[in-house]
Amino acid sequence: MLLSTADVQKVARLARLAMNDTEIEAARSQLSGIFTLIAEMQAVDTSGITPMSHAQDLSQRLRLDVVTETDQRELFQSIAPQVEAGLYLVPQVIE
Amino acid sequence: MLNQSLMQQGAALRAKTISSVELTQTYLDRIATHNPVFNAYLTVDAKISLAQAAAADALLANGQAQPLTGIPFAQKDIFCAKGWRTTCGSKMLADFIAPYDAHVISQFNRAGAVNLGKTNMDEFAMGSSNETSYFGPVRNPWQQQSVPGGSSGGSACAVAARLCAAATGTDTGGSIRQPAALCGITGIKPTYGTVSRYGMIAFASSLDQAGPMARSAEDCALMLNVMTGFDERDSTSLQRDKEDYSRDLNKPLAGLRIGLPKEFFAEGLNADVGKAIAAAIAEYRKLGATVVEISLPNTKLSIPVYYVLAPAEASSNLSRFDGVRYGYRAPEYTDLADMYEKSRSQGFGEEVKRRIMIGTYVLSHGYYDAYYLQAQKIRRLIAQDFTDAFKQCDVIMGPTSPSTAFNLGEKGDDPVQMYLSDIYTIAVNLAGLPGMSIPAGFGDNNMPVGLQIIGNYFDEARMLNVAHQYQRATDWHSRAPQGF
Numbered sequence: 001m002l003l004s005t006a007d008v009q010k011v012a013r014l015a016r017l018a019m020n021d022t023e024i025e026a027a028r029s030q031l032s033g034i035f036t037l038i039a040e041m042q043a044v045d046t047s048g049i050t051p052m053s054h055a056q057d058l059s060q061r062l063r064l065d066v067v068t069e070t071d072q073r074e075l076f077q078s079i080a081p082q083v084e085a086g087l088y089l090v091p092q093v094i095e
Numbered sequence: 096m097l098n099q100s101l102m103q104q105g106a107a108l109r110a111k112t113i114s115s116v117e118l119t120q121t122y123l124d125r126i127a128t129h130n131p132v133f134n135a136y137l138t139v140d141a142k143i144s145l146a147q148a149a150a151a152d153a154l155l156a157n158g159q160a161q162p163l164t165g166i167p168f169a170q171k172d173i174f175c176a177k178g179w180r181t182t183c184g185s186k187m188l189a190d191f192i193a194p195y196d197a198h199v200i201s202q203f204n205r206a207g208a209v210n211l212g213k214t215n216m217d218e219f220a221m222g223s224s225n226e227t228s229y230f231g232p233v234r235n236p237w238q239q240q241s242v243p244g245g246s247s248g249g250s251a252c253a254v255a256a257r258l259c260a261a262a263t264g265t266d267t268g269g270s271i272r273q274p275a276a277l278c279g280i281t282g283i284k285p286t287y288g289t290v291s292r293y294g295m296i297a298f299a300s301s302l303d304q305a306g307p308m309a310r311s312a313e314d315c316a317l318m319l320n321v322m323t324g325f326d327e328r329d330s331t332s333l334q335r336d337k338e339d340y341s342r343d344l345n346k347p348l349a350g351l352r353i354g355l356p357k358e359f360f361a362e363g364l365n366a367d368v369g370k371a372i373a374a375a376i377a378e379y380r381k382l383g384a385t386v387v388e389i390s391l392p393n394t395k396l397s398i399p400v401y402y403v404l405a406p407a408e409a410s411s412n413l414s415r416f417d418g419v420r421y422g423y424r425a426p427e428y429t430d431l432a433d434m435y436e437k438s439r440s441q442g443f444g445e446e447v448k449r450r451i452m453i454g455t456y457v458l459s460h461g462y463y464d465a466y467y468l469q470a471q472k473i474r475r476l477i478a479q480d481f482t483d484a485f486k487q488c489d490v491i492m493g494p495t496s497p498s499t500a501f502n503l504g505e506k507g508d509d510p511v512q513m514y515l516s517d518i519y520t521i522a523v524n525l526a527g528l529p530g531m532s533i534p535a536g537f538g539d540n541n542m543p544v545g546l547q548i549i550g551n552y553f554d555e556a557r558m559l560n561v562a563h564q565y566q567r568a569t570d571w572h573s574r575a576p577q578g579f
Contacts, residue, residue: 003456007456008452010459011452011455011456011459012452014455014459015410015439015448015451015452015455016414016417016432016435016436016439017436017439017440017443017448017451017452018433018436018437018439018440019440027448027449027452030449030508030510031449031452031453031456033509033510033511034402034449034453034510034511034514035453035456037398037399037402037511037514038399038402038403038457038466039399040395040396040399041396041399041400041403041469041470041473042465042469044396044469044473044476046469046472046473046476049472049475049476050472050475051468051471051472051474051475052471052472052474052475052478053301053471054287054301054331054527055286055287055288055301055478055526055527055528055552056287056288056333056527056552058288058331058333060330061327061330063327072194075194076194076420076421078194079191079192079194079421080419080420080421081418081419081421081422081423081424082424088419088420090419090431090434091428091429091430091431091433091434093430093431
């Protein structure tokens with residue numbers, strides 16, 4: 001299956017990956033090969049089959065709605081790229 | 096001491112013929128000698144390791160030792176270990192010091208084991224050769240120009256080269272079994288949900304499972320006893336009674352029914368691997384097993400299904416790496432979106448970006464039903480194949496990998512070629528079944544061949560029994576690469 005340059009550009013944007021034209025073209029060629037492999041499953045008749053998301057088909061466990069974690073803000077923020085007064089700093093988004 | 100089993104090492108420690116500090120130092124010295132060539136470890140911290148060893152010696156002196164107390168293990172760098180650099184083989188986490196312990200790490204800590212260091216791996220566990228690691232490839236101790244397999248390549252190399260007593264790995268599509276096969280060691284991926292994924296950096300959450308990599312099935316059983324168990328912090332952790340995985344090791348194999356899937360012996364399997372596997376099956380017949388041909392008709396579809404589901408889950412899991420809370424942030428950017436895009440583009444390697452893009456595409460508007468849902472439906476067909484097969488046999492056997500270790504760089508830039516080499520291991524993850532690989536001789540180039548043993552759900556004790564009886568009758572598992 002051949003992907004277009006526009007397809008790859010769109011996916012890169014959705015995935016938040018910056019790519020230049022050379023990288024887009026290389027990705028287009030490799031992804032096309034992978035989607036040719038993936039296309040093999042399109043011919044399989046799966047009508048009436050329930051999708052399988054987990055091996056044991058268990059439902060998600062619920063727990064009591066109580067606080068179990070302790071406050072470790074300082075520890076967790078000590079590895080952040082940029083913090084100030086207990087807040088994570090990012091470029092300004094609102095003028 | 097280096098070739099002794101975990102049980103023997105534990106006994107020597109309890110008998111005080113060697114201390115944990117001495118044993119740990121022995122391995123640290125070996126790592127210092129060999130790691131510059133083999134690159135199996137990404138992080139070694141002698142101070143922490145020796146402190147843990149000293150604490151273990153105190154437990155040993157007080158008679159408070161458990162079976163693994165004082166034994167030095169290597170931990171795959173996918174497990175967060177408090178105070179240790181934890182990179183997952185990526186530039187994205189090159190400077191990440193984990194603020195907490197993964198469940199697996201705390202289980203080893205509770206057992207009094209020593210953490211020798213963190214092992215190299217394919218970036219975010221995406222690879223079958225350890226060549227996608229940001230920190231460079233690992234070399235195979237049997238032949239330096241060969242790959243060790245992946246993604247748990249550093250752990251496999253460290254075990255084979257006697258740079259640790261044993262190691263941990265994780266397996267999403269074969270990442271314990273394939274490197275175990277290529278490095279001539281024993282590894283087991285347990286039933287999905289048996290080992291907690293808490294603190295194990297996520298790749299494809301419905302497939303990821305941790306397990307032991309060691310020199311024998313007996314060693315793997317001791318490690319599973321420590322690694323398994325319910326953990327409420329992993330929503331898919333199974334609530335089951337604690338098992339002793341060593342309990343059946345010594346059962347005779349008379350009457351064992353081995354299923355050989357005809358699809359595992361078809362086109363694509365190298366002749367030398369096929370020959371070694373046939374010899375291993377003949378050995379099992381001698382041990383009293385019977386052999387029945389079975390069919391897993393959807394085997395071929397496991398590759399396309401896996402390369403939809405795993406990237407889809409990965410693209411979602413890896414969206415957390417945005418340069419805000421931890422991990423790599425690009426040095427220059429214009430606005431928030433630019434910061435996200437540059438941080439991710441510079442922080443992730445080629446294979447990771449490729450899989451994020453596959454996953455993003457198959458989950459994007461208009462494609463979900465055709466790809467993701469269709470793959471999940473075929474996943475059920477693949478699991479059903481195994482359920483049907485286990486009506487005729489107790490365990491399934493075949494090759495772990497179609498070839499022995501290939502050369503570094505050999506598979507080049509074609510990702511599809513690399514993906515196809517996972518043909519025998521992937522279906523086991525999709526079905527959530529336990530699978531293992533044990534050494535079963537050597538191929539034409541004197542490189543190890545792995546025999547894969549696939550069991551029914553929760554049948555790890557039987558698989559370890561089946562592997563252990565073979566290892567009592569043969570000595571492939573005790574062979575060491577030359578110079579080690």
